[in-house]
Structures are given as C-alpha cells and as structure tokens.
Amino acid sequence: MIRSVATLMCLAVVGTLLIQAATAAAAADVEEARQQFLSGNYDKCIALAGKAIKNGEDDEDWHILLSQALLTTGQYPRALAAITNALAQQRQSIRLRWQARDVFLHNGQPDAAAQLLEEIVQRFSSYQGSYRDAASLVVLGKAALLGGADPKRVLDKILETARKADPKLRDVYLASGELALEKHDFALAAKKFQEGLKQLPEDPDLYFGLAQAFAPSDQSRMIDALEAALERNSNHIGSLLLLADHNIDAEDYGEAGKLLDRIKTINPWQPEAWAYRAVIAHLQNQPDTEKNARATALKFWPTDPRVDHLIGKKLSEKYRFAEGSAHQRQALEFDTNYLPAKAQLAQDLLRLGEEADGWKLAEEVQKRDAYDVAAFNLTTLHDTMGKFATLTNQNFIVRMGSHEAAVYGQRVLALLEQARSNLSAKYGFEPKRPTTVEVFPEQKDFAVRTFGMPGNPGYLGVCFGTVVTANSPAAHPGHPVNWQAVLWHEFCHVVTLQMTRNKMPRWLSEGISVYEERQANPSWGEHLTPRYREMILGEDLTPVSKLSAAFLTAPSEHHLQFAYYESSLVVEFLVQQFGLDKLKSILHDLGDGAEINQTLEKNTVAMAEIEKEFAAFARERADKLAPGLDWAKPDLKDAPVEIGAVVPVPPLHDGQKTNASVDSKDQFKIDPRFRSPSRHGEVELTKWIASHPTTFYALSEQARRLIEEKKFQQAKAPLEKLIQLYPAQIGADSAYRMLAIVHRELGETNAERLVLARLAEQDNEAIDAYLRLMELGTAVQDWPAVTENAERFLAVDPLVSPPYRFLAKASEQTDAPQSTISAYRALLQLDPPDPAELHFHLAQALHRVHDPEARRHVLQALEESPRYRDALKLLLRINGASLQSEASVPLSESKVQLKP
Numbered sequence: 018m019i020r021s022v023a024t025l026m027c028l029a030v031v032g033t034l035l036i037q038a039a040t041a042a043a044a045a046d047v048e049e050a051r052q053q054f055l056s057g058n059y060d061k062c063i064a065l066a067g068k069a070i071k072n073g074e075d076d077e078d079w080h081i082l083l084s085q086a087l088l089t090t091g092q093y094p095r096a097l098a099a100i101t102n103a104l105a106q107q108r109q110s111i112r113l114r115w116q117a118r119d120v121f122l123h124n125g126q127p128d129a130a131a132q133l134l135e136e137i138v139q140r141f142s143s144y145q146g147s148y149r150d151a152a153s154l155v156v157l158g159k160a161a162l163l164g165g166a167d168p169k170r171v172l173d174k175i176l177e178t179a180r181k182a183d184p185k186l187r188d189v190y191l192a193s194g195e196l197a198l199e200k201h202d203f204a205l206a207a208k209k210f211q212e213g214l215k216q217l218p219e220d221p222d223l224y225f226g227l228a229q230a231f232a233p234s235d236q237s238r239m240i241d242a243l244e245a246a247l248e249r250n251s252n253h254i255g256s257l258l259l260l261a262d263h264n265i266d267a268e269d270y271g272e273a274g275k276l277l278d279r280i281k282t283i284n285p286w287q288p289e290a291w292a293y294r295a296v297i298a299h300l301q302n303q304p305d306t307e308k309n310a311r312a313t314a315l316k317f318w319p320t321d322p323r324v325d326h327l328i329g330k331k332l333s334e335k336y337r338f339a340e341g342s343a344h345q346r347q348a349l350e351f352d353t354n355y356l357p358a359k360a361q362l363a364q365d366l367l368r369l370g371e372e373a374d375g376w377k378l379a380e381e382v383q384k385r386d387a388y389d390v391a392a393f394n395l396t397t398l399h400d401t402m403g404k405f406a407t408l409t410n411q412n413f414i415v416r417m418g419s420h421e422a423a424v425y426g427q428r429v430l431a432l433l434e435q436a437r438s439n440l441s442a443k444y445g446f447e448p449k450r451p452t453t454v455e456v457f458p459e460q461k462d463f464a465v466r467t468f469g470m471p472g473n474p475g476y477l478g479v480c481f482g483t484v485v486t487a488n489s490p491a492a493h494p495g496h497p498v499n500w501q502a503v504l505w506h507e508f509c510h511v512v513t514l515q516m517t518r519n520k521m522p523r524w525l526s527e528g529i530s531v532y533e534e535r536q537a538n539p540s541w542g543e544h545l546t547p548r549y550r551e552m553i554l555g556e557d558l559t560p561v562s563k564l565s566a567a568f569l570t571a572p573s574e575h576h577l578q579f580a581y582y583e584s585s586l587v588v589e590f591l592v593q594q595f596g597l598d599k600l601k602s603i604l605h606d607l608g609d610g611a612e613i614n615q616t617l618e619k620n621t622v623a624m625a626e627i628e629k630e631f632a633a634f635a636r637e638r639a640d641k642l643a644p645g646l647d648w649a650k651p652d653l654k655d656a657p658v659e660i661g662a663v664v665p666v667p668p669l670h671d672g673q674k675t676n677a678s679v680d681s682k683d684q685f686k687i688d689p690r691f692r693s694p695s696r697h698g699e700v701e702l703t704k705w706i707a708s709h710p711t712t713f714y715a716l717s718e719q720a721r722r723l724i725e726e727k728k729f730q731q732a733k734a735p736l737e738k739l740i741q742l743y744p745a746q747i748g749a750d751s752a753y754r755m756l757a758i759v760h761r762e763l764g765e766t767n768a769e770r771l772v773l774a775r776l777a778e779q780d781n782e783a784i785d786a787y788l789r790l791m792e793l794g795t796a797v798q799d800w801p802a803v804t805e806n807a808e809r810f811l812a813v814d815p816l817v818s819p820p821y822r823f824l825a826k827a828s829e830q831t832d833a834p835q836s837t838i839s840a841y842r843a844l845l846q847l848d849p850p851d852p853a854e855l856h857f858h859l860a861q862a863l864h865r866v867h868d869p870e871a872r873r874h875v876l877q878a879l880e881e882s883p884r885y886r887d888a889l890k891l892l893l894r895i896n897g898a899s900l901q902s903e904a905s906v907p908l909s910e911s912k913v914q915l916k917p
Contacts, residue, residue: 528584
C-alpha cells in the first residue's frame with residue numbers, strides 16, 4: 018500500500034512537470050510567433066498560429082496573433098472567420114473581444130463592433146475580479162476611453178496600474194502613447210513611447226509611435242525613429258505610411274508612390290495606403306484614378322470615416338481647404354461622432370474664412386473632448402480674439418489687439434491697400450472677396466490660429482488664400498522684423514493662391530512672394546549673402562524639380578532661408594528669360610489642374626534645360642557678388658569656428674532705451690566664436706589674415722580687431738575697401754555698421770551720416786541706424802530725411818514712441834498736418850510720461866485743419882495740467898473761432914437758441 022501511494026505521488030509529480038514543460042513550450046511557441054509578427058514575417062506568423070489552433074491550442078494569444086497577421090496582410094474575410102471561431106471557443110476572453118472589434122470594423126460591421134464594446138464594458142462591470150491582469154486592464158482603459166471616460170484618469174489609474182503589474186507588457190506603452198497622440202499631447206506621447214523602448218528596445222511599433230510623436234516638431238528625429246522601426250521590421254506598414262506622408266508633404270509623389278507600392282505587396286487593400294493614392298491623384302489632377310483609389314480604400318468598410326478624414330486632412334495641408342472640408346463632411350456623414358473629422362473641419366472652415374461655423378464646431382469638439390490639447394487651445398484662442406479690434410474697408414477685414422489697432426492699425430490697412438493695388442494690377446487678378454488679416458501680439462496665439470498648436474516660432478506670417486495670419490512686432494521683442502514686408506509677402510500669396518485655386522507647389526508660391534518683396538522695395542526680401550554665395554557655388558543648390566522638398570527637409574534654419582532665396586531666384590530667372598506673361602500663364606494652368614513640371618515645360622523649355630540654365634544663372638549671380646574681393650576662407654584646425662559670422666555691434670543712436678527692439682544690440686566686442694581655443698590657433702589665424710589681406714574674411718576680421726583695440730583711424734582703411742568692393746552688404750556685421758561706429762568715435766558726424774544713409778537704403782530692419790539718422794537729421798534740420806527714417810523705423814516697430822516724436826516734429830516743420838495728427842494720436846496710445854503736452858500739440862494740429870476734435874484735446878491737456886498757459890491760449894482761440902463761425906451764420910440757420 019505504501020509503495021502504491023509513493024508510485025502515485027511520483028506519477029503526479031511527473032505529470033505536473035510534463036504539464037509545466039508543455040506550458041513552457043507552448044509559451045515559447047507563442048513568443049516565436051509574436052516575434053515573427055513583430056519582425057514582419059506575417060505569413061510565418063499565420064502558419065504558426067494556424068497550426069497551433071488546428072492542434073487544439075487554446076491560448077487566446079494564438080487567436081489574437083492570427084487575426085492581427087491576417088488583418089495586416091489584408092485578409093479581412095479570413096480574419097473575420099478566424100475571430101468568430103475564436104469567440105465561440107473562448108467566450109470569457111476580453112482581449113479576444115477587443116481584437117474582434119477591430120476585425121469587425123475592417124469588415125464593414127460597425128454595429129457588431131459596437132456590440133462587442135458593450136459586452137466588454139458589461140463584463141468588466143459584472144466580473145471585475147476576473148480581469149485584473151495587466152493585459153485585461155489595458156483593454157479596460159481603451160474601452161473606457163471610447164465610452165467617454167476621463168483620459169487622465171484612464172492614463173493614471175488604469176494604464177499605470179497595468180504598467181506596474183507588468184513593466185514588460187508592450188500594450189501598456191502603446192495604449193498610453195496612442196492616447197497622448199490622439200489628444201495632440203506630443204511631448205507626453207514621446208515620453209510614453211521612450212519609456213516602452215527602455216523595456217523593449219527592439220519593438221518596431223514603439224519606434225513608430227515615437228516617430229509620430231516627433232512628426233509635428235522634429236522631422237530629423239522622426240526619420241531616425243522610422244529608420245529604427247524599419248530596421249527591425251522592413252514590412253512595418255505604419256512606418257511606410259508615415260514615410261509616404263512625409264514624401265507627399267515634400268511633393269515627391271514618385272517616391273511616395275514607390276512606398277505605397279511596397280505596402281501593396283504586404284497588404285493589397287490597406288485603406289490608408291489607398292487614401293494616400295487618392296490624395297496624390299487629386300493633386301496630380303487625375304480624377305478617375307482618385308475615384309478608384311478612394312473606392313478601393315472603402316472596399317471592405319464602405320462607411321469608414323478614417324478614409325475621407327485622411328484624404329481631406331492631406332488636401333488641407335496642401336491648402337486645398339474647400340476640397341478638404343468636403344471630405345470631412347463626408348466622413349461625418351459616415352459617422353456623425355467621428356471627432357477627428359469635426360476638429361479638422363473646424364480648422365478648414367476657419368481657414369476658409371467661414372468663422373462663425375468654424376468656431377462653433379471647434380467649441381463642440383472641445384465640449385465633447387475636454388482633454389484634446391488642440392481643441393482646448395483653439396477655444397481659448399477664440400476667447401482671446403473676442404477682445405480684438407476690427408478694422409474694415411471694402412477690401413480687408415483686419416483683426417488686431419485693440420491697443421495695437423489704435424497705434425498703427427491704419428498703417429496696416431494702408432499697406433495692404435497698396436499691396437492689393439500693385440499686385441492685383443500686375444497679375445491681372447482681383448480677389449473675389451475681402452481678405453481677412455489677423456495680427457497676433459502673442460506668438461503662441463498666432464501658432465494656435467495657424468497650426469492648431471503652439472510652436473513653430475520661425476514663421477512670421479501664413480496665408481491660407483482668403484485668410485492671412487501674422488505675428489505683430491510685439492511677438493518677437495529684440496528681433497526686429499519688417500512687418501510691412503511680411504504683409505506684402507502674404508498678400509502676394511492671396512493673389513497667387515486664389516489665381517491657382519491653391520494648386521501651386523510651395524517653392525513657386527514662396528518664390529513669387531519673396532521676389533515681389535524685392536520688386537516692391539529693394540531692401541525687402543532675401544538677398545545674396547556671402548553664405549548664400551558659398552552654398553550656390555558649393556553643393557547646396559537644389560534642382561528646381563525638388564525645391565519644395567527643400568522647405569521640408571532643410572537641415573538647418575539657414576538652409577530653410579536659403580530655400581526661400583533660391584525659390585525667389587528661380588522666379589526671377591523665369592521672368593527674365595521668358596517674361597512675366599509666361600509666369601502668369603503658368604499660374605493659370607496650375608489653376609486649371611496642370612502639374613507644375615508639365616506647365617513649366619509647356620510655357621518655357623524642358624525641365625532638364627530649365628535646371629541646367631537656372632544653375633548657370635545662379636552661379637553667375639554668385640560669381641558677380643563683389644568680384645573684386647577674394648572669397649578664400651581659412652582652413653585651420655585650431656582656428657575659430659567661423660570667420661565672418663554675425664558680431665554684436667553697439668547702438669548707433671543716443672536715444673534712451675524705450676524697448677528691446679529699439680536698442681537690441683550689445684556693447685561692441687569681438688564675438689567669442691572669433692577667439693581661438695588656443696594660443697596656437699590664434700597665431701595661425703593671424704598669419705592667415707596677414708597672408709590674405711584682400712579677402713572678405715580677412716578684411717572683416719582685421720577691422721573688428723582694430724575697433725576692439727580702439728584703433729579707429731586704422732580701422733577705416735579695411736572698412737572703406739570692403740564697402741568699395743562689396744557695396745551691397747547688409748546684416749548686423751556689415752562694414753557699414755562698423756564704419757559708422759568708427760566715424761562716430763572720431764567725431765566725424767557728416768561721414769557717419771552718409772554711411773548710415775547707405776546702410777538704411779539696403780537694410781530694412783536696421784532700427785538703430787534709422788534712429789541715429791533721425792537724431793542727426795534733426796540736428797541739421799533735414800526734415801525729409803527725418804521723416805523717411807521715421808517711416809522706415811515704423812515699418813519694423815510701430816509700438817515705441819521715438820519714431821513718432823521725430824515724425825511729429827518733422828511733420829510740423831514741413832506743414833504736413835495729417836501726418837502730424839497721426840503721429841500725436843499714436844503717441845497718446847503709448848503711455849506717454851507727459852500726456853498734457855501731446856494733447857496740446859494734437860489740438861494745435863487739429864485746429865489748423867479746422868477739426869472740431871481740437872477743443873476736446875485741448876480740454877484734456879488742461880485736465881492733465883490746469884495751468885498750461887499755451888493750452889489756455891489755444892482754447893481761447895478755438896472758442897473765439899467757434900463764436901466767430903457761429904456769428905457768420907444767418908440767424909435763420911443758426912443753432913443758437915434765443916431767449917425771450
């Protein structure tokens with residue numbers, strides 16, 4: 018009996034070990050299949066999972082992997098059959114139900130998918146204790162979000178609990194990151210995906226999520242993350258789609274097509290891939306191809322709102338807002354609760370100028386999803402803009418901060434009218450409706466209105482066709498920007514975008530606007546610089562057919578600015594070689610749906626010839642930049658980082674600092690970058706300068722050193738030589754600036770004034786030079802020069818008082834009462850220290866033109882300063898004139914009431 022018990026016990030142990038071994042083996046098999054799936058070997062995963070299920074394996078992971086692989090490869094009906102069988106076998110599985118929901122949607126059964134969601138919620142409610150494992154908690158979190166649960170609570174209470182329970186569970190990090198992406202919280206999304214990669218450094222889905230998080234803000238890091246994903250899974254469809262999206266943005270439709278072809282070999286029915294094909298076909302004016310691509314995208318789920326949402330979103334990114342909004346409306350017909358389509362439609366309507374409907378829809382989205390960052394930002398902005406002032410005329414609706422509108426709003430309207438008169442006549446096109454221009458004193462508000470999210474600090478203005486958004490001078494203190502040039506640039510977009518029905522490549526759109534800046538004012542727009550010269554003569558000139566991509570893939574801010582310059586140079590080349598009428602014909606053809614390269618060849622010559630001739634044109638232009646100068650640069654291992662970089666210079670005026678933008682320059686000193694990290698390097702550089710005395714860089718550096726050593730007389734020679742050989746130089750470190758400093762230090766005021774005048778003609782943002790010229794002009798009573806430089810200053814910064822004071826004085830001296838009145842009105846808005854004086858002078862100017870407002874302002878002067886004798890005298894004159902005027906009116910016409 019004892020031996021029998023022992024035998025039974027041994028058999029039991031052996032059985033347990035066999036079960037454990039079998040379980041371990043099964044787990045290992047599941048893990049192998051999962052790795053096959055993650056590495057892109059989908060057919061191998063399907064084979065392994067199918068064999069295991071056929072052999073009676075009941076682990077839910079087999080069923081999930083099988084259906085995931087079948088969906089990924091486009092075998093939607095087969096996935097439906099497989100998941101239906103799995104549900105029949107494992108009725109208790111929450112994870113299977115969640116997977117089945119995805120399968121049902123891909124097979125066009127949204128009602129069945131909704132029923133599964135209800136079942137998941139009911140099971141969690143009824144059997145909470147049965148679903149406490151980490152994987153089930155992730156499903157609970159996803160289901161709760163679809164049911165309208167608080168996203169932060171889901172993230173902190175449910176998904177974080179799951180993470181702590183199983184830190185290696187990839188689904189936790191994917192769910193958390195995708196939640197953040199959906200709410201447009203890209204920083205949080207990046208954090209969650211990076212946390213996952215610390216645990217699972219080889220997971221391609223986590224790298225793909227990270228790429229999505231970086232996509233809106235950092236193209237370089239996005240590409241790095243995509244490369245990491247594709248290195249681990251060359252068949253990763255999400256990564257291939259994002260790369261195709263990137264290429265569509267860059268207008269490289271050929272490369273995007275190749276990526277979509279690659280996806281087709283993996284999944285011939287992938288909906289997003291066919292949606293992208295529809296986008297490309299639309300942009301290339303291929304309506305039949307577009308229609309077929311969209312129909313294919315909807316083959317298995319005919320009411321899938323994601324398809325039209327994606328098509329519309331990409332079209333809107335190409336400024337095709339009318340077409341984009343139509344697709345969002347179609348998506349909402351398929352699913353009235355599809356919030357991404359509502360949010361995008363709100364943005365589209367706002368950019369189309371349909372503001373009442375746009376703001377209403379944005380508010381609806383925010384109420385439905387209070388945690389969507391973009392929706393919250395937009396509704397907050399609406400409240401801010403409710404306090405803006407609105408200025409209107411027949412052609413424009415201008416919205417600005419009320420303070421700014423009072424100071425320079427009329428200048429904005431006048432500039433826009435001038436741009437409209439000039440550019441509409443030149444291009445033979447009148448905008449069909451008034452243009453809305455919104456000027457934002459806060460950069461973050463501009464970014465939200467323009468892009469939906471804060472950020473993008475490099476943008477000064479954006480045009481959507483009938484709506485222009487712009488930063489005001491207050492948005493970038495310490496960094497002068499000519500707002501008049503910006504608005505001229507943007508209104509040029511109004512003309513060309515409407516002419517082409519928003520169907521023009523970015524390079525041509527930007528190129529024409531920069532070109533027209535220079536045509537309007539030679540000091541505006543991008544100009545050839547030593548750095549640009551070097552880039553053109555080097556390897557940085559982009560082929561014309563690839564120019565739009567240069568805006569998207571620029572490796573640095575300088576390369577991005579160069580893309581603007583090169584594009585404008587292409588436009589200049591086209592106009593010079595073929596005439597303005599050919600450029601207008603190109604725009605009309607684009608509006609009719611022609612592809613850019615085809616219409617260029619139709620109106621000019623073959624693209625290969627255009628690119629060859631333009632490259633020669635650009636190089637000739639670069640070679641002619643100061644041909645008398647030697648452009649050699651030092652190649653010293655231990656020398657400073659860069660010779661000829663921007664160097665701080667001292668203020669050029671004596672005025673008191675009133676604002677960072679009035680005096681944004683530091684005291685003169687050699688930039689630390691010019692100092693060698695070692696004495697040996699300094700000696701090498703000194704030797705190089707001595708052996709290259711006629712180079713631009715040597716002359717510039719020599720002058721800087723002499724100024725720092727206060728050898729002002731000796732500094733004249735290299736600076737005068739630089740100006741003689743390179744008279745068109747501009748920038749913070751130009752020879753004009755340094756020579757002006759030298760003349761000032763030597764007390765050579767007339768010479769200083771002449772040098773600054775040449776600088777002011779060429780540099781449209783040199784406010785310190787303009788202010789100094791106003792001071793010098795006032796001293797010699799050169800009132801036209803004072804007026805000219807005051808206007809130049811106000812084109813950069815109209816929110817400080819010095820230019821208005823100089824303008825008021827010059828206008829008084831030249832008997833220009835309307836200019837005087839305008840200047841004093843602006844000064845009164847700028848918190849003056851002595852408002853009584855300003856009210857008095859304004860009253861004088863108004864009285865001179867017989868404006869009855871004069872009496873009100875002189876009374877305000879006396880209210881501020883009751884003993885202001887000149888104001889009292891002026892009031893007597895005004896009252897006397899009033900009485901005299903009334904006395905000259907016949908009694909029958911007089912408004913005076915006679916008492917009996």
